[in-house]
Amino acid sequence: MRDDDNSDACDETPRAEDKCYTRGRLRDEFRLKPAPGAEPVRWYKNGYGGKYGVYRLADCVPMQAKRPQTEKQQQASARLGLQARMKSQRGRSARLAHLWLIQEPLFLDTETTGLDAGAQALEIGLVNALGEKIFETRLKPTVSIDPAAAAVHGISDDELLRAPSWPDIAPQLQHHIGWRPLVIFNADFDTRILKQTAAAHNAPASWLDTLTVYCAMRLAAGHYGPTNRYGTISLSDAVSQAGLSWTGEAHSAVTDAVMTAQVVNNIAGYWHELQCEMNDDAGSEPA
Incomplete structure (x- = not known):
């Protein structure tokens, strides 16, 4: 099982805010991340010998929205993309x-x-x-x-x-x-x-x-x-x-x-x- 595989990893989930997810699922599906100081509810082993934790939704905060690029940043990105294609x-x-x-x-x-x-x-x-x-x-x-x-x-x-x-x-x-x-x-x-x-x-x-x-x-x-x-x-x-x-x-x-x-x-x-x-x-x- 990989860090971004499972959704509900906790056994008891009576309320939506108590459901538990991996960091990958929190990021990709909810645009959330564990709040500072939040600890995993439980740890699991993955197939590569490592481990990963799952966090309650209630212990998470929204990820910071990406700031829109300035016109100068957009021009620089476009220029880099053009150079890469060339x-x-x-x-x-x-x-x-x-x-x-x-x-x-x-x-x-x-x-x-x-x-x-x-x-x-x-x-x-x-x-x-x-x-x-x-x-x-x-x-x-x-x-x-x-x-x-x-x-x-x-x-x-x-x-x-x-x-x-x-x-x-x-x-x-x-x-x-x-x-x-x-x-x-x-x-x-x-x-x-x-x-x-x-x-x-x-x-x-x-x-x-x-x-x-x-x-x-x-x-x-x-x-x-x-x-x-x-x-x-x-x-x-x-x-x-x-x-x-x-x-x-x-x-x-x-x-x-x-x-x-x-x-x-x-x-x-x-x-x-x-x-x-x-x-x-x-x-x-x-x-």
Whole structure:
């Protein structure tokens, strides 16, 4: 039994004022505390080897009401709360998203033949932060599409028979990316796929190592919280957490890139809200 568990601990309670309660019950239910010098009516042992007492209502006095905060105290509390939100994981993620966006990044996504070490890209989508399409193509891989992957994106081997191969589109992709950073949802996976695709065609891929790449999946997991046992979050969960609606067909490269851009913009929006609150707070201080 804990200090805040029982209500009536005395055996005989003929009158309301004679009922006995623990300190916790007195505080939480009655806003009372034992009067100075009041002794417990009885002592009880708790499950941790300690003991606690119970007091009669008649031996208690009202707890002092909290004084209302002054305007200056309210401003100080609000400022501390704002600083805490800015330093929180959510706030730090939002600031990071803001820093990414001011670099004018591009958002990339791929659809693949599978997930293993031999998987290749069969569709690539590239958009800007506004969700405007910069580049889109399908690719003819050198391996067959895994049925599990086909069930997700709906692309078949027959649809890719006339598609260009990686060596045909790599220069265009490199040109469109240029100096700009890439933001990718699950960046480690997509960059691995691009390198595997280049390797399958014996094409040079050293330029892929020179790219600045940011992972939107880790950013979203930090801002919204992880939603799986791997400590990460899926794009669909991030879209849902952000309160966004899908524009286009999910699991197409361009659509997923567009939604990644929207998620990052949503996260950065929280940082902008905090900055507005900071500016309002600064403006409210006396000169």
